[in-house]
Amino acid sequence: MTIQTVPTTAFADQKPGTSGLRKKTPAFMKPNYLENFVQATFTAIGGAAGKTFVLGGDGRYFNDRAAQIILRIAAGNGAARVIVGQGAVLSTPAASHLIRLNKTDGGIIMSASHNPGGPEEDFGVKFNTPNGGPAPESVTEAMFAATKTITEYKLLDAPDIDLGTLGRVSLGDMIVDVVDPVADYADLMESLFDFPAIAQMFANGFRMRFDAMCAVTGPYGSEILERRLGAAGGTVTHGTPLPDFGGMHPDPNPTWAHELMAEMFGPDAPDFGAASDGDGDRNMVVGRGIYVSPSDSLAVLAANAHLAPGYAKGLAGVARSMPTSAAVDRVAAKLGIAAYETPTGWKFFGNLLDDGRATLCGEESFGTGSDHVREKDGLWAVLLWLNILAVRKESVAEILAQHWAEYGRNYYSRHDFEAIATDKADAMMSALRASLPTLPGTQIEGMTISAADDFAYTDPVDGSVSQKQGVRILFADGSRIVMRLSGTGTEGATLRVYLERYAPGPEGLDLDPQDALAPVIRAAHALAGIGPHTGRTEPNVIT
Numbered sequence: 001m002t003i004q005t006v007p008t009t010a011f012a013d014q015k016p017g018t019s020g021l022r023k024k025t026p027a028f029m030k031p032n033y034l035e036n037f038v039q040a041t042f043t044a045i046g047g048a049a050g051k052t053f054v055l056g057g058d059g060r061y062f063n064d065r066a067a068q069i070i071l072r073i074a075a076g077n078g079a080a081r082v083i084v085g086q087g088a089v090l091s092t093p094a095a096s097h098l099i100r101l102n103k104t105d106g107g108i109i110m111s112a113s114h115n116p117g118g119p120e121e122d123f124g125v126k127f128n129t130p131n132g133g134p135a136p137e138s139v140t141e142a143m144f145a146a147t148k149t150i151t152e153y154k155l156l157d158a159p160d161i162d163l164g165t166l167g168r169v170s171l172g173d174m175i176v177d178v179v180d181p182v183a184d185y186a187d188l189m190e191s192l193f194d195f196p197a198i199a200q201m202f203a204n205g206f207r208m209r210f211d212a213m214c215a216v217t218g219p220y221g222s223e224i225l226e227r228r229l230g231a232a233g234g235t236v237t238h239g240t241p242l243p244d245f246g247g248m249h250p251d252p253n254p255t256w257a258h259e260l261m262a263e264m265f266g267p268d269a270p271d272f273g274a275a276s277d278g279d280g281d282r283n284m285v286v287g288r289g290i291y292v293s294p295s296d297s298l299a300v301l302a303a304n305a306h307l308a309p310g311y312a313k314g315l316a317g318v319a320r321s322m323p324t325s326a327a328v329d330r331v332a333a334k335l336g337i338a339a340y341e342t343p344t345g346w347k348f349f350g351n352l353l354d355d356g357r358a359t360l361c362g363e364e365s366f367g368t369g370s371d372h373v374r375e376k377d378g379l380w381a382v383l384l385w386l387n388i389l390a391v392r393k394e395s396v397a398e399i400l401a402q403h404w405a406e407y408g409r410n411y412y413s414r415h416d417f418e419a420i421a422t423d424k425a426d427a428m429m430s431a432l433r434a435s436l437p438t439l440p441g442t443q444i445e446g447m448t449i450s451a452a453d454d455f456a457y458t459d460p461v462d463g464s465v466s467q468k469q470g471v472r473i474l475f476a477d478g479s480r481i482v483m484r485l486s487g488t489g490t491e492g493a494t495l496r497v498y499l500e501r502y503a504p505g506p507e508g509l510d511l512d513p514q515d516a517l518a519p520v521i522r523a524a525h526a527l528a529g530i531g532p533h534t535g536r537t538e539p540n541v542i543t
């Protein structure tokens with residue numbers, strides 16, 4: 001086995017986004033494409049020599065072969081050790097945990113998250129830093145710079161190694177530890193939550209459905225829910241990870257997790273339903289006959305987290321992305337703790353978590369998590385809900401009703417207009433931005449606009465400033481419209497319209513959100529001219 005220096009030419013399109021490099025799988029499978037990106041990653045972090053990394057992915061098509069290539073490049077660059085999930089599989093939160101637990105120099109995660117997988121679908125690679133979180137912009141910029149100047153990469157000339165068997169093997173001088181992808185993560189969950197209380201609830205007949213969507217959380221759900229907590233066999237559905245996710249779009253929202261929604265709203269609905277995404281960091285929670293919006297979920301979790309042993313001492317603070325509803329702010333105010341408002345993107349929570357300012361974080365995009373790892377964590381959120389249900393011994397519907405009675409209800413919905421021509425979407429946003437100074441004081445749909453701006457964020461820890469993070473139109477009655485273009489869409493532009501209206505109660509707390517928000521929706525269409533600009537009058541996804 002020798003280390004080869006392989007000549008290569010740069011690819012112009014390897015700029016990592018917020019979640020690493022994502023492309024169609026055939027693009028990743030082009031000769032040298034993955035090799036170049038991994039070499040550039042090692043170059044950007046000052047080399048791999050003598051370092052230890054974690055490696056794993058969500059098991060999508062090409063995951064297994066990509067892992068072998070990444071290992072050979074790591075060995076070629078002199079890495080000392082790589083900890084790999086068995087079968088090259090790790091959920092994103094489990095990878096984050098292993099990076100931290102083993103005090104490694106970071107990790108490489110192979111995933112395109114909730115995007116479909118398969119020979120013609122999506123693949124992705126991202127680098128997480130030693131804190132367990134996604135690489136910050138300074139690192140991804142250095143990676144991109146290295147992809148543009150690369151002329152060669154180092155590769156250990158060696159055959160594939162067996163990643164299916166647990167244990168230690170050598171790849172040249174590099175150690176490869178193949179570990180159980182689930183065990184350490186499950187232990188972490190057991191250290192945070194009251195497993196005996198949850199197990200007792202299942203023993204008493206509590207029924208749950210966890211839809212793993214043929215993605216990575218199947219084995220995690222089976223081990224934790226069915227084996228450790230004693231939930232009935234069959235609690236986990238679509239529990240076998242498949243390279244193409246069985247053709248499912250593994251994104252846990254009411255549109256894509258429609259099978260779960262149908263069951264939870266059907267005649268024999270279980271007590272509790274949940275789903276996670278391709279790589280296990282997103283979650284959706286549903287009660288019997290009641291959908292829990294991610295913004296409400298975050299607020300309920302913040303209000304009740306102290307019921308779980310891992311959070312019994314209370315929360316240091318909470319953080320939410322700007323478009324997420326203000327429901328959690330009301331909880332923070334009552335608890336007397338700080339509430340941070342960040343731009344969209346989990347990376348903005350990293351400093352707040354590292355600095356001990358926030359314990360719980362969440363986004364309207366089905367992401368919830370805490371300082372236990374540095375990624376959002378789907379199963380963690382599900383287990384915190386289960387812990388709360390086990391202690392309070394009430395239904396999801398009862399818990400939500402009591403929450404709204406206490407804090408009032410932030411009616412909330414997100415309307416997505418996908419695959420708009422990029423120039424049309426940009427023109428619409430420019431016109432809207434230009435109109436902002438004229439809006440305050442004007443009336444629409446019987447509501448007065450009190451403020452209108454483009455959200456900017458100054459990180460309280462490192463002082464960095466992020467501009468133009470989304471247009472906000474605030475109304476005197478507490479209602480709010482936010483509009484921004486998605487940073488993760490793959491086809492044209494996706495317009496996201498976030499709608500919120502506050503009802504203090506006690507009257508009017510149990511309306512259909514789309515009805516409660518009707519005037520705000522009409523105002524959004526009128527103020528932005530969505531129809532005239534884009535030709536679209538109806539969203540194609542509503543969450």
Ligand code: G6P
Nearest residue numbers: 344345346363365486487488489
């Ligand atoms: C990913 C990110 C989240 C973000 C979401 C939606 O899941 O990790 O932080 O909220 O995408 O982002 P988008 O720009 O498409 O609204």
Ligand code: ZN
Nearest residue numbers: 113114279281
């Ligand atoms: Zn994900």
